[in-house]
Amino acid sequence: MVTIKDIAARLKVSASTVGRALADDPRISGAMKQKVHEVANEIGYVANRAARMMRGVSSNLVGLIVPDIRNNFYSTIAHALSKCLEQDGFQLTLSETDDDRAVELRHVRELISANVAGMILVPSAKLLPETVRLLKSMPHIQLLREQSSLGGQWFGLDDSKSLALAVEHLLQLGHRRIAYIGPSEELSTGASRLKGYRDELKAAHRWDAQLEMCGSPSDADFGRDALRRLLALPKPPTGVVLGGVQHTHSVVDECIALGIRVPDELSIVGYGDEAGFRWWGAGLTTISLPVSELATACGLWFLHQLRQRPAAMPRYRSVSSPTLLVRGTTRALTPSSPAAAPKRTRARAAAT
Amino acid sequence: MVTIKDIAARLKVSASTVGRALADDPRISGAMKQKVHEVANEIGYVANRAARMMRGVSSNLVGLIVPDIRNNFYSTIAHALSKCLEQDGFQLTLSETDDDRAVELRHVRELISANVAGMILVPSAKLLPETVRLLKSMPHIQLLREQSSLGGQWFGLDDSKSLALAVEHLLQLGHRRIAYIGPSEELSTGASRLKGYRDELKAAHRWDAQLEMCGSPSDADFGRDALRRLLALPKPPTGVVLGGVQHTHSVVDECIALGIRVPDELSIVGYGDEAGFRWWGAGLTTISLPVSELATACGLWFLHQLRQRPAAMPRYRSVSSPTLLVRGTTRALTPSSPAAAPKRTRARAAAT
DNA sequence: CTGAAAGCGCTAACAC
């Protein structure tokens, strides 16, 4: 390994001179800097980040912690952040938690010991106290989900509004029995989405606890089971709004498996907007979220925060708004087409 | 920052004892190790990797370099690798190239100066000489695309077989004019896929250069344009096989935009297998690739390679096999349903 | 303008 000492020896100057020349210290003469750079290039000098980091400087690493990178949401975030941070010479590291607190803590530990400049994370449902303690000791931003125990910065979506939009849309189409399938309430996002759904329905006096289905997004079967249970109800729903990307996936799959005719038998509003959603039937009516923009804003703020380091950052919450993308999986409920009756028989038939 | 000295002070022992206890050195008594770990947890000690690295050890970082993490292919790879490497305490860093050689080189430089233990990369079409030089100086594995100038290890798919499978399927269904839309030949994968397509068709004496469309996968519009041009041909194809995930996306979009009835007017075989592909019409017939398995195998081999470090690794190539997933976008071509005629008029109508 | 020297936190050789 070639060090500043090697280049100092070649130039017959001290190591500190070389160090300063490389750091573009104003006290060093232009001529010296010139020579140092020449020799450095010549003998192929590469700064040793490890040594530099030991002197207190943090690395150019930024930790990104998400549940599962395969989820379109999170890969979009990773992409946007990577692009944004790269401009300032930062490198993103990727950690996946699978929503497991213990795994999450392990990752946070690892990242701290790797001397990351900070972390951007989608926190799991309930952080371990130790994780909170560690995070508080360094720059970090929460994405999407908000853990109030952390305080600090949060960039998220208006989750209750997104579901309110979806419900409102179905109400306007004349639906009265509108079901919800979404993430568990433990997640801040899950709680907000459920609230958005519930409040909107309650305001219309159409709320029915039986139509609420909350379950883990990482359980691939939850959405399918939930849909089947809803359809088996004595008075099944005529519309379903989804509160998660994974849930949307599994509900679409189940609709296809059961042979349900959408939107004739059932109206559906999805959550999120990935390419495949356009392709189902006449296109999935869905809630579109500005995920990429959100992540970019988060990245920019993160960089800003690093520059401001000394002063503790004030609390800051940024909320981005969803929009409803009306496509082909929702339709007006006319008195002549009572969706319930035919649906159940078809579902039963297909399931057996 | 809490260091081994802090915990040494609390225990009234020397720093080296603590260091050894943490490193599970056999010379340290079990009781001592026990106590050290307790105190470490209590005061929240995290090892300082920078200091460790300075002692010669390379970091626990592994660089992953892909064109675009939003691509389902690459996020699947990132997930599998992350899971695999995590077991051995390695952390994945994420770098996106957008298939830009210069960006790629920058990333490689950055990663080297960050002291990564090695890199796993999907190389761009033609690596810069400097990139080759740098990569050769450290453990690395190529994924999917193969750059022969690098030598070394490669984990990829049997690209020509995948396209051969697709073409064979359509030939058996009676198709005679089968078009191809895929990545440019500059990419090793693009070249192989085109070859698979071409060889299979030539063997059946049905090859027609006009039906080959190769273009950059990062150009979102290429697939759509290619499809339109094919359909505008005097003798348009009755079937299309795709050679890339992005191309599949855009062709599906264009089919929907043009209102083409698939498979009645046109049979289509997609490339790759993401959730959304199941949802289009009766499901997209597609080539399924064992991407996750491939990445895991690659990760395992990478770890193996790190352990063997001293000896230069021999050349090694691993080829995984694709399978054809027959769903609803391909059908037999019967003499009574000449696909060409109605298709063109519909396409024209929809386009204007 | 430049040099000498003192560490950063950890590991490893060498003592006891």
Add this chain to the structure above:
DNA sequence: GTGTTAGCGCTTTCAG
């Protein structure tokens, strides 16, 4: 078993 000591490559006082 455990303590002492000497650095790893770099930055950063403090002296010239």
